[in-house]
Amino acid sequence: MSFNSTRLLRLCAAAAVGLCAMTAMAQETFKIGIVSFLSGQAAESFGIPAVNGAKVLINAFNKGQAPAPYNKIGIGGLQIEVVYVDEAGGATKQVQELRNLYERDKVDVVVGYVGSGDCLAVAPVAEELKKFLILYDCGTPRIFEENNFKYVFRTASHAAMDNVSMVRYLKARKIPVNVYSMINQDYAWGQDSRKDFMLSMANLYPNAKPAVDQLPKFGAGQYGTEISALMSQPADLIHSSLWGGDLQAFILQSGPRGMFKKSQVVLTAADHVLPGLGNKVPDGTIIGARGAYGLMAPPSPLNTWWWELYSKANNVYPVQAPYRMAQSLMGLKLAAEKAMQANKGQKPSMDQMMTALRGSEWMSPAGKIRMALGNGQQAIQDTAIGRTKWSEEKKLVMIEDIQYFDAECVNPPPSVKTEDWLKSGFAGAKCK
């Protein structure tokens, strides 16, 4: 065998290049910007639980410890790297933060936003920048009903189903309602919820009349006067979409005054206050969770795994916000891996990932998520409503008498605006 130094040199060079490429591959990551409230009034109920959920889930993804079909390491073998951003500070700040995430931090995708105002502000910016944005939590239907976005997705149902399912539950349980009162926060979320509830009531309880209609400001904290007003006029039912500290304060202040005994109280987004308030939550309160989340999640091996993963790390069971974060990250992971497969195992482009996510379906701990509305960019999902019952044995508020609603029963059909659908008497709804 003759020694050929030139050939050896070439081999060495090729090996070096190969090693460099392997190192580069090894260092390549999938970078996600996660935006959620880390401070302020929405942090405790939504922002921080959602981020806690993201942390445990991404850790499990990166270690390849999630169950199938989420069992590939990271995203298609790429380690997931996360940049967390605080959503507090208003829409103007969020627009700048979003630009920073794309342009400075070079994230592959941004997953975020609890506040409807923030979602409405950042969605057009992502569109303008032609960057991939997934909204994981905010409820306003206006995102896709008033816009035709290409780069924006929402992986959770919008808020209409919360009130439709609540009224369907009342009707199914034959709860008599001749007069109802309401208390909702005076901003987009509260006003939309109020309108959706009234329109849903008009469909299924055409003779029921609204009485007291309270719209306290967000973060009011003191509800003594509103409670007096609500109790001054007899009502069969009191509806509220209050959440977080406002809902906690409302329950703490109205419970001892006997409001829950005089009227049937229905709370459309209340699951997240149950672990903290415990036996302060009156038995028999009808609640929703904005999805089949937490104690109302349908039993499945995936849900059991998620429940234990989150509970072990945070000493409390997961409620709606971490569930919505989980379903968002799971949908992203599957879409990115599908796109990666189509891209011969290479990291997919943004367009490839968006194509894979558009119109897709996946199983989450809360059941199946379907990107069925907004040209395949807005999700629908099943939901559940139930009644609270304090368990002295478990020292937990449990939920009983749970009814599940199919996504197509409580969400508008594609290409129909929520308000039009509600006014049409739920035309096209498919209920079992």
Add this chain to the structure above:
Amino acid sequence: MQLALTILVDGLSYASWLFIVALGLTLVFGVLKILNIAHGSFYALGAYAAASVVAWFSGSGASPSLSLLAMLLAAIAVAILTAPLTERGLLRFYYGRDEVLLVLVTYAMFLMMEDITKLIWGANPYYVSEPYALFGNIDIGRQSYVGYDLFLVVLAVVVGLAVWWGLNRTRAGKIVTAVIHSPEIASSMGIKVSRVYMVSFAVGIFLAALGGAFTAPMISVQPGVSVGVIIISFAVVIIGGLGSIEGAAIGAIIVGLARALAVHIMPVAELFSVYLVMALVLVFRPEGLFQRIQARKI
């Protein structure tokens, strides 16, 4: 008649905690000429401290009625631990500078304290609802009120009278009044103005913390509780006149009643009603209802 009675009780109940907090704000402004944006943060500190102390009391098996004492001690502790540090350690370096600068400094304090409270107590909510049940329920007309709400009205009256008496009927109060009128002359008369500033600031902080501590049983104590209270407290002291105890009392009652009236009659105008009253007062009495017009020093 029933509606009028309900509005009156609701209005006074709302005014009670608001007065306690606004009294601290107006006192600090009256003596130190500081518009303390961080006042709401001390309210939050009081609420958190009360939550922790009451939880500890309950855990130790102490009588529930002692929780009121525990809340008072929590407020005192907040004032003792934070007021000298804040006033001597930070604010005094800005005395004599533009008042706007002091407002900015207190705003920075507010932002920092929001994070500090979160670092100490975390983001999870705290509940101390045990004291809320101490006084049972009281029926007034056709409404059933929680006795604790009415207890707060009594507490507000007691606190207001105590501060008024302290300022108007004691030697220490006369010294404070002298410093308010002219720190330079008071200093030349041998009064330690810096000490008066520190003690007055501590009393102001104590009142904010007291408001927070005694509100804690009615609310969920969590990040963000400081924001709303400072805005509404400013409305109270602007209506009543900055630096006036009587003004804070009347301002709180006006705000409480205006809000209660709106909630019962026209709920959508709840916020509007408070700021409408404030705007009207500013139109006819720009210095507030109780602040005397002062000659400008040239």
